[in-house]
Amino acid sequence: MTVSSAPGKVYLFGEHAVVYGEPAVPCAIELRARVEVNRRDDGKLRVHAEDLSLDGFTVEYSGTTDDRPDVNVSESLLSAATEYVDEAIEQVRAVTGEDDVGFDVTIESDIPLGAGLGSSAAVVVAAIDAATRELGTTLEPVELAERAYRTEYEVQDGQASRADTFCSATGGAVRVEGDDCRSIDAPDLPFVIGFDGGAGDTGQLVAGVRTLREEYDFAEDTVETVGDLVRAGEDALADGDLEELGQLMDFNHGLLSALGVSSRSLDRMVWAARDAGALGAKLTGAGGGGCIVALDPTPETETALSFTPGCEDAFRAELAEEGVRQLE
Ligand SMILES: Nc1ncnc2c1ncn2[C@@H]1O[C@H](COP(=O)(O)OP(=O)(O)O)[C@@H](O)[C@H]1O
Ligand SMILES: C[C@@](O)(CCOP(=O)(O)O)CC(=O)O
Ligand SMILES: [Mg+2]
Structure with missing residues (x-):
């Protein structure tokens, strides 16, 4: 079993414009997502997510469309709910070369979903960190942030910035402009x-x-x-x-x-x-x-x-x- 947590964030400035290469300043906040992973050798991905707005559910599937879980919600709701975790695991398979590995993933989060506090980035960062470590690989924060960015980029149809994922991976206040991501000093911000x-x-x-x-x-x-x-x-x-x-x-x-x-x-x-x-x-x-x-x-x-x-x-x-x- 391997467990990681990662923080959500607020944007002091610059969301949306950052997608087109303008600078932005997100700041990590003390609301965290915690992800526990256990390796499975049957290649399946089983996600247990208590905080999803689907009222909390457990699904078990191998990630192919003909093997979707049998839960009573629309396909679009289901894919919106699961796609960030699915893609995070794809990134883990790519970076470790373990193409057929599966996981049990359990997510607990303090961060409201889809509310602008970066729940997706926190879940993705914590999931990639925990799943790679479960396979014996430790990613440096910059590579972790890059893999998490690629996850958001894929899920958001090629429209994402590095801001949320870099901020969640490194914490603190950060400045992101294109692929230039750095931590910055900030005064106490109330x-x-x-x-x-x-x-x-x-x-x-x-x-x-x-x-x-x-x-x-x-x-x-x-x-x-x-x-x-x-x-x-x-x-x-x-x-x-x-x-x-x-x-x-x-x-x-x-x-x-x-x-x-x-x-x-x-x-x-x-x-x-x-x-x-x-x-x-x-x-x-x-x-x-x-x-x-x-x-x-x-x-x-x-x-x-x-x-x-x-x-x-x-x-x-x-x-x-x-x-x-x-x-x-
Ligand atoms: N606690 C969670 N459990 C499972 N998936 C989550 C959780 N929190 C966030 N997600 C994923 O992130 C998506 C929300 O991300 P997004 O729309 O970018 O909003 P934000 O990042 O502002 O919270 C959810 O639909 C889900 O796929
Ligand atoms: C709108 C955007 O700039 C920030 C999205 O933040 P959130 O997922 O709503 O927390 C998109 C992005 O930077 O990928
Ligand atoms: Mg998000």
Whole structure:
């Protein structure tokens, strides 16, 4: 048995634009996914995932379409639920050369699914780390992050950045621009998260921005403007200027809205945070529904969000200094 955990993340700035080569700054947070794997010699993959919105289920299959598990949910829901883990195991087979190996995989996660806190990256990073170690191979963090990126790239139909997976693998605050991924210093960032209880489909939302960008120059310009904003944000980060960081988060949310990835409940939470005196607030991750992140050193934003209609959960998130963690 081998067990690893990896953290989720919030985007201080730069989601979506990072897919087109602009810089982004995600920060790992202390919400983790824990993945346990045991090798199987029959080549099958058995996934036990208690936190999936399918109400928790166990499936057993070999990964071919004619051997899908017998559970009473639609094929599309099932594939959305299982494809990140399936592809992570494909990456493990490729990197170890053990093409026919199977696994029992058990996933437990604190990270809400599809809500912009990087649950997919955390599950994929922890799964690849645990499964490779189970086979006697230890990947360096950079190679682990690369394999996890390839997993997201495949599942999201060739539209993914290295940001979530690198951040989850290494922890801390990171800066990602294309294939240049590095850890950066960050001041103490008082993150408050609001969660509307919903989810967005990352692949679809990324595809929507791509289409908009192909159709309208303004959308291409907006993506570039996000890049300019991130560069300004790096200076504010280096100076520890929380007020400017907050203001830039507000701008970033406006630009994401222009790209069509916000939602009524995300906007409502963003405004509730601003009205409560947050230094800034924006959606985090792919959008469509899910989470916002605000900066507020006082308790006001968390309290205001907890009384905001449509906000299901409000909580503070600490920066996770440690990325992937080997538990057993
Ligand atoms: N606890 C979990 N158990 C199994 N699969 C998970 C879990 N958390 C996330 N996943 C996988 O990640 C997908 C959600 O990823 P995504 O849409 O990128 O949202 P996000 O990364 O913002 O949470 C789920 O549909 C599922 O495939
Ligand atoms: C929209 C995007 O920039 C971030 C997606 O984050 P999440 O999966 O919603 O946590 C996509 C990507 O970088 O691969
Ligand atoms: Mg994701």
